[in-house]
Amino acid sequence: SGEFVIEAGALMLADNGVCCIDEFDKMEQHDQVAIHEAMEQQTITITKAGVKATLNARASILAAANPINGKYDRSKSLKQNIQMTAPIMSRFDLFFILSDECNQLTDYAIARKILDLHRDTEVTLEKVYQDSDVSRYINFARMFQPKISLESQELIVQQYRNLRNRDTGGSRGSWRITVRQLESMIRLSEAYARLHCKDEVAPKHVREAYRLLNKSIIRVEQPDVALDDAEDAMADADADLPPTTEEPMEEDGADSNKVKRAITYEEYKKLAFLLTKYIKQREELSEAESADSAATKSQVVNWYLDEVSGDIESQDELFEKKMIVEKVLDRLIYNDCVVIPLNNRTLKSKGDDSGEEDPFLVIHPNYDLFEA
Numbered sequence: 506s507g508e509f510v511i512e513a514g515a516l517m518l519a520d521n522g523v524c525c526i527d528e529f530d531k532m533e534q535h536d537q538v539a540i541h542e543a544m545e546q547q548t549i550t551i552t553k554a555g556v557k558a559t560l561n562a563r564a565s566i567l568a569a570a571n572p573i574n575g576k577y578d579r580s581k582s583l584k585q586n587i588q589m590t591a592p593i594m595s596r597f598d599l600f601f602i603l604s605d606e607c608n609q610l611t612d613y614a615i616a617r618k619i620l621d622l623h624r625d626t627e628v629t630l631e632k633v634y635q636d637s638d639v640s641r642y643i644n645f646a647r648m649f650q651p652k653i654s655l656e657s658q659e660l661i662v663q664q665y666r667n668l669r670n671r672d673t674g675g676s677r678g679s680w681r682i683t684v685r686q687l688e689s690m691i692r693l694s695e696a697y698a699r700l701h702c703k704d705e706v707a708p709k710h711v712r713e714a715y716r717l718l719n720k721s722i723i724r725v726e727q728p729d730v731a732l733d734d735a736e737d738a739m740a741d742a743d744a745d746l747p748p749t750t751e752e753p754m755e756e757d758g759a760d761s762n763k764v765k766r767a768i769t770y771e772e773y774k775k776l777a778f779l780l781t782k783y784i785k786q787r788e789e790l791s792e793a794e795s796a797d798s799a800a801t802k803s804q805v806v807n808w809y810l811d812e813v814s815g816d817i818e819s820q821d822e823l824f825e826k827k828m829i830v831e832k833v834l835d836r837l838i839y840n841d842c843v844v845i846p847l848n849n850r851t852l853k854s855k856g857d858d859s860g861e862e863d864p865f866l867v868i869h870p871n872y873d874l875f876e877a
Contacts, residue, residue: 509554516543519564530570530588537593544596568597577604579771598689599721651698653691653706660708661690664715690714730773732766732832768829776809776833778874781843783808785868799865802846806830834866843872 516524526532532540543549543562551558572578572586583600584591594600634642653661668682693714698706768776787800800808809830810823817823837844846864868874 509556511551511556511558511560513560514549516540516562516564516566517549517560520561521563522565524564524566526566526568528570529568537590541592541596544593566597577602595683595685598692599717601721646699646702649699649702649704651695651703651706653694654708657694657706657708657711660711661687661694664711665690667715668718686718690718693717730768730770730836732768732829732836766829766832773833773836776830777837777841777843779812780805780809780830780834780837781868781872781874784844784866785874788867799847799867801863801865802834803863805834805866838866843869845869 515526539549543564544566547561547563549560549562551560570587570589573588577586583602584594665682665687668686671682690711694706694710697710697713698704701710703710784800784805787804791799806827810817810827813826817826834844838846845867847867848864
């Protein structure tokens with residue numbers, strides 16, 4: 506008939522459902538502006554060719570985006586890694602970063618899975634629940650309209666204040682915490698209660714919503730690792746020991762003149778992996794040979810200095826490297842509790858305390874080198 510008609514888009518077709526968008530960062534600028542209203546008011550307003558209409562777009566948006574240059578830079582914030590404006594990012598409740606790290610176990614499992622799919626396309630996975638069962642459960646859970654209890658309201662206010670205090674305290678978060686994050690916490694709390702088919706939002710639902718916000722918004726990038734924290738943990742551990750009769754004199758103003766030392770998180774993880782891998786190898790060698798081949802603290806330090814000896818150009822740099830590796834070991838022992846020191850004073854004569862200062866080092870049995 507030649508008349509103008511309205512053709513529904515993806516968001517209108519996904520009304521009361523979920524709209525999945527891939528390559529969200531490559532969306533045109535005018536399309537990103539047009540999606541503001543849908544994510545803010547759950548409606549889409551059309552004023553074209555004499556047609557004025559307001560259509561419902563009550564959909565949840567699940568979007569995926571790639572970082573700039575194809576690799577996520579942990580030294581930068583999330584907003585600096587993807588080409589998205591701040592208004593668009595503030596309208597999402599949760600962000601999750603999937604980094605493509607090189608891991609032998611993970612890469613092997615992914616490669617085997619892909620090869621198995623290409624080799625035998627008729628392989629079916631055992632399903633605990635059928636698709637019809639999941640659909641019935643979702644439709645039943647959506648019938649609940651949970652109300653927030655007074656106790657949950659107070660907890661939501663307290664958790665929002667905690668987020669605001671951390672934001673104003675100079676934390677290295679993705680963006681500033683605003684009222685939109687409070688609304689996100691309310692939506693997540695209601696959704697978690699609805700997931701359990703509850704008519705009331707309990708405090709445990711609020712705590713779970715706060716945990717999700719705290720993980721996805723605040724801790725996107727890792728701060729620098731303060732090596733001096735290991736000394737504080739050592740002091741706390743030594744406080745449990747019986748006091749000695751002689752205590753060293755401390756100079757006035759020593760603490761005020763103390764230089765705070767820190768390394769980046771990536772440097773700390775790299776150095777920690779090298780040290781724990783060497784300790785684990787010595788531990789496995791000791792078990793295979795049924796001999797005392799476990800590495801002591803001094804042996805680990807000397808091994809690392811030998812490994813990096815080609816990059817050391819001066820004696821001051823050697824002392825700096827030695828200080829860093831010793832503090833990283835102390836942090837692994839007293840802060841992260843990844844390395845366990847075993848006192849070897851029993852191998853020494855009575856009255857000789859040298860073994861206590863140079864303990865054997867073993868890896869915690871529940872620690873996985875490749876999953877850290």
